[in-house]
Amino acid sequence: MSIDIERWAQYLDDAVQRRSEVEAITKHQDLGLEHAYAIQEAGLELRVGRGERIVGAKLGLTSKAKQKQMNVDEPCYGWLTDAMQLPLEAPAQLDQLIHARSEPELVFRMKADLAGPGVTAHDVLDATAAVCGGLEVIDSRYEAFKFTLADVVADNTSAARFVLGNRRIGPDDQDLALLGCLFEVDGEIAATATGAALLGHPAEAVAQLANHLGRRGRKIEAGWTILAGGLCSAVHLHPGTHVIATYAHLGSVGLRAEGERR
Numbered sequence: 542m543s544i545d546i547e548r549w550a551q552y553l554d555d556a557v558q559r560r561s562e563v564e565a566i567t568k569h570q571d572l573g574l575e576h577a578y579a580i581q582e583a584g585l586e587l588r589v590g591r592g593e594r595i596v597g598a599k600l601g602l603t604s605k606a607k608q609k610q611m612n613v614d615e616p617c618y619g620w621l622t623d624a625m626q627l628p629l630e631a632p633a634q635l636d637q638l639i640h641a642r643s644e645p646e647l648v649f650r651m652k653a654d655l656a657g658p659g660v661t662a663h664d665v666l667d668a669t670a671a672v673c674g675g676l677e678v679i680d681s682r683y684e685a686f687k688f689t690l691a692d693v694v695a696d697n698t699s700a701a702r703f704v705l706g707n708r709r710i711g712p713d714d715q716d717l718a719l720l721g722c723l724f725e726v727d728g729e730i731a732a733t734a735t736g737a738a739l740l741g742h743p744a745e746a747v748a749q750l751a752n753h754l755g756r757r758g759r760k761i762e763a764g765w766t767i768l769a770g771g772l773c774s775a776v777h778l779h780p781g782t783h784v785i786a787t788y789a790h791l792g793s794v795g796l797r798a799e800g801e802r803r
């Protein structure tokens with residue numbers, strides 16, 4: 542069956558614009574990963590056409606906790622644009638989103654290009670300017686936040702918003718596999734994890750992103766921000782929900798949800 546890449550990209554982009562969920566693409570037709578990434582790229586072009594700028598990339602489903610929560614057992618890769626970044630302390634506006642969730646992320650700030658294939662975790666650390674803590678707001682465009690790997694890839698891995706902490710360390714200042722995160726929701730501990738939750742080491746996750754981009758004729762670029770993947774299960778954002786991720790050596794990043802969910 543032929544796949545209309547542009548049509549599916551528009552379908553998902555419309556869902557973002559209307560803030561309304563849509564049926565998973567795989568409810569309509571079979572979708573392979575190559576086509577799913579092509580839809581993702583076409584969606585990126587729609588954003589860039591509206592004036593958004595690529596500022597980095599993200600990994601999804603790099604931790605067992607996330608894979609289990611979403612019932613998908615392979616990592617995936619998506620794009621970050623400037624329009625997705627929230628300033629520190631700014632609220633997540635739920636009326637701009639469909640059914641947002643949030644999760645803590647370790648974040649790499651890159652100082653050099655990295656082109657796959659063959660990129661290792663060691664290469665990633667060499668190309669990293671700094672590491673900071675962050676939070677991601679994900680907002681699947683699919684009904685009930687349910688999808689297959691191909692669906693979520695087409696949907697830019699549910700990317701919606703992200704916020705970066707302002708405390709940074711050098712990539713070799715600490716063992717990032719042992720770097721701890723405490724994730725609290727409305728004052729209750731929701732989860733704890735260390736960097737090793739991300740494919741054994743967060744730099745290993747970023748290496749996989751570089752190799753993925755290399756296969757697609759792209760590379761990680763100097764200046765980019767990379768989210769290495771949620772360290773634990775994401776939590777629902779309701780009006781007034783306050784999430785705080787506190788990282789060893791990286792301080793805390795908090796986010797409050799405001800406005801009505803649809």
Ligand code: OOG
Binds near residue numbers: 644772775
């Ligand atoms: C897919 C995106 C996953 C992560 O960090 O694992 C993701 C989803 O859970 O909707 O961003």
Ligand code: MG
Binds near residue numbers: 644
């Ligand atoms: Mg994430």
